[in-house]
Amino acid sequence: MAKAPKTAIQPTRSEDYPEWYQQVIRAADLAESSPVRGCMVIKPWGYRLWENMQRALDDMFKATGHQNAYFPLFIPMSFLEKEAEHVEGFAKECAVVTHHRLEPNPDGGLRPAGxxxxxxxxxxxxxxxxxxxxxxxxxxHRDLPILINQWANVVRWEMRTRMFLRTAEFLWQEGHTVHATSEEAIAETQQMINVYADFAQNWMAMPVIIGSKTPAERFPGAVETLSIEAMMQDRKALQAGTSHFLGQNFSKAQEIMFQAENGERQYAWTTSWGVSTRLVGALIMSHSDDDGLVLPPRLAPDQIVILPIYRDDSQRLEVLQHVESIKAELEAMSFLGQPLRIAIDDRDVRGGEKKWHHVKRGVPIRLEVGPKDIEKGSVFVGRRDQPKSFGMSRSEFIATAPALLDEMQKGLFNRALQLRNENTQEITTESDFRDFFAASDEKELHGGFAHCHFADEQSLEPLLKDLKVTIRCVPSEDNDEAGTCFSTGKAAQKRAIFAKAY
RNA sequence: CGGGCUGUAGCGCAGCCUGGUUAGCGCGUUUGACUGGGGGUCAAAAGGUCGGAGGUUCGAAUCCUCUCAGCCCGACCA
Incomplete structure (x- = not known):
């Protein structure tokens, strides 16, 4: 027995959180870096996870009356120039195509031409x-509303990239809607942020806070930006989805006009909303531990993996047959309206290694079945959210599998919620605020969500910049109590969530 | 775009300062044996234009010049 490391992932979260994050992605086979600067290769296990997210979201979009369409990858530069704030927001990170042909270079190689x-x-x-x-x-007005979503890739030439959280190219969906009235567009904006919150909490098991962005944090060109904010295990905030009320800013810039019932020509009201592959990063940092990825059962590509155990070829056949029948029985069961997703891992790999392979990839339940189990009519069950495995009867396991998955799904949510609650504080003075966010050293896990009254964001800027803290959002719920700004002492109507952010 | 660092086997590195036989090590990979509810043990093997170009030299991974790429720290960000 060689001394195996105590944890499958090194370093651990408390030793070096950013490095731990990279190692989880690698160990779980989610993605890897590519030869292209700032771009990643999403590997099958990671992509299956994304596909499950897509499917659930897409169903929710359809259920709220949206349809999918597809628009071009390329945008003429002049289009971008029309909305002033929008240009300013994105101009610095645009990839620009200036040529349409390559020709041989006299010195060898190729050069752009045309x-x-x-x-x-x-x-x-x-x-x-x-x-x-x-x-x-x-x-x-009869053409309205337009309720369209697109699944696409987009490119933002970021200086600093991190897998899933910020890559130069990423996958996302963007909804774009047009409405006859302001009220209707605002209702759409709110509806979609609620859809995102629903998805985050009920599928990803990730608690989120819904709120509105302050002017400085708003989407370029938006009148109002709503977001969902989640706390990662290092206590930093991650913006997980946004929904923008664009008012008439874009319709005026682009002449989106309609003739109303009274015959009058009016500018339309637009919204846009999106989530991206960043959600995969959010999922990793919400639940994973020092042994690797932990997946909420509802999104796990495989919910249960069966590991057949045998010594020789004759046992192999018997065990495989037995295991296939378990798989078939499980697949006939369903969890939250979908058939259970079961895999059998029959690769010719040593048992221990095989087990850790699935631990690191976050499969919710491992089922180990060998000759002894066949005799006894039992199975050996390993839960990803618990360190110890246990035996139980085959029939009982099969009957209770959906309930077990449900328990795990809720358990993950509650654990994440508890972490957030433990690291959220009501703060009323600037010195407490500084103490909350000051770290004794860079790698220390510290801070969290500070819940503070504030009057105006401009006067807070030096303080926030100093501490590398941002205003995440002004929560929409339970936020009517007036008070005084923690920093300036001015009268304040609302509280905001302050945090260090990704 | 400013400041620091690194390019040597699939991955992680040593060697460079003080040039000198066939460029090493760990992990991984392949094969065999042992083992068998566990990421094990032993043995063998495969795998490298030392980022690229030029120069100095009898001789360059090592010294010099240029160049390319990547990483980290700052301003921006789903």
Whole structure:
């Protein structure tokens, strides 16, 4: 027996959180870096996870009346110039296509040729190209509302990238809707942030706070930005989804007008909303531990993996047959409306290694079945959320598997909620605020969510910059109590969540 | 775009300062044996234009010049 490390992932979360995060991604086979700067390769296990997220979200979008469509990857540069704030927000991180052909270089290799008359931007988001299209589609109030979503990739030329959290290219969905009235557009914005919160909490088992962004943190060009904010295990905040009320800013810039019932020509009201593969990063940092990825059963690509145990070929056949029948019985069961997802791992790999393979990949339940179990009619069950395995009867396991998954799903949510509660504080003075966010050293896990009254964000800027803290959001619920700003002492109507953020 | 660092086997590194036989090590990989409710043991093997170009030298991974790429620290961000 060689001395195995105590944890499958090194370093541990408390030793070096950012490095732990990278190692989990690697150990769980979710993704790897690519030859292309700032871009990642999403591997099958990671992509299956994303597909499960997509499917659930897509069903929710359809259920709220949206349809999918697809718009071009390229946006003429002039389109981006139309909305002033929008340009300013995205111009610095755009990939620009200036040529359409390659030709041999006299010194060898290739060089771009055929300069484009107007450069094309690789979409950093699609408000402008979609808006230009909507301008043609919208003529009458009878054309409204337009409720469309697109699944796509976008490119933002970020300086510093981290897998899933911030990559130069990422996958996402962006909803773009057009409405006849402000009220209707605002209702849409709220509906979609609620959909995201529902998904985060009930599928990802990740508690989130719904709130609105302050002007400085708003989406460029938006009148109001709603977001869901989650706390990661290092106590930092992660913005997990946004929904924007764009008012008439984009419709004015792009001439999205319709003729109302009274015959009057009016500018339409638009919204946009999106979540991205960043959610995979959020999932990793919400639940995973020092042995690797931990997946909520509802999104796990495989919910139960069966590990057949045998010594020789004759046993192998018997065990495999037995295990196939367990799989079939389990697949006939369902969990929250979907058939159970079961895998058998029959690879020719040593038992211990095989077990750890699935631990690191976050499979919720491991089922170990060998000749002795067949005799006794039992199975050996390992839960990803508990260190110890235990035996139980085959029939009991099968009958209770959905309940077990449900218990695990809720357990993950409660554990994450508890972490958030333990690290959220009501803070009323600037010195307490400083103490809360000051770290004795960089790697120390510290801080959390500070819940504070504030009057205006501008006067807080030096303090926040100093502490590297940002205003995450002004929570929408339970936020009517007036008070005084923790820093300036001015009268304040609302509290905000302050935190260090990704 | 400013400051610091690194490019040597699939991955992680040593060697460089003080040039000198076939460039090492750990992990991983392959094969065999032992083992068998466990990421084990032993043995063998495969795998490298030392980031690229030029220069100094009898001789360069090692010294010099240029170049490319990546990482970290600052301003921006789903």
């Amino acid at each position: 300069a484009l008359e107007e450069p094309l931007i690789v979409r950093p988001t699609s408000e402008t190209i979609i808006g230009a299209t909507y301008a043609k589609w919208v003529q009458s």
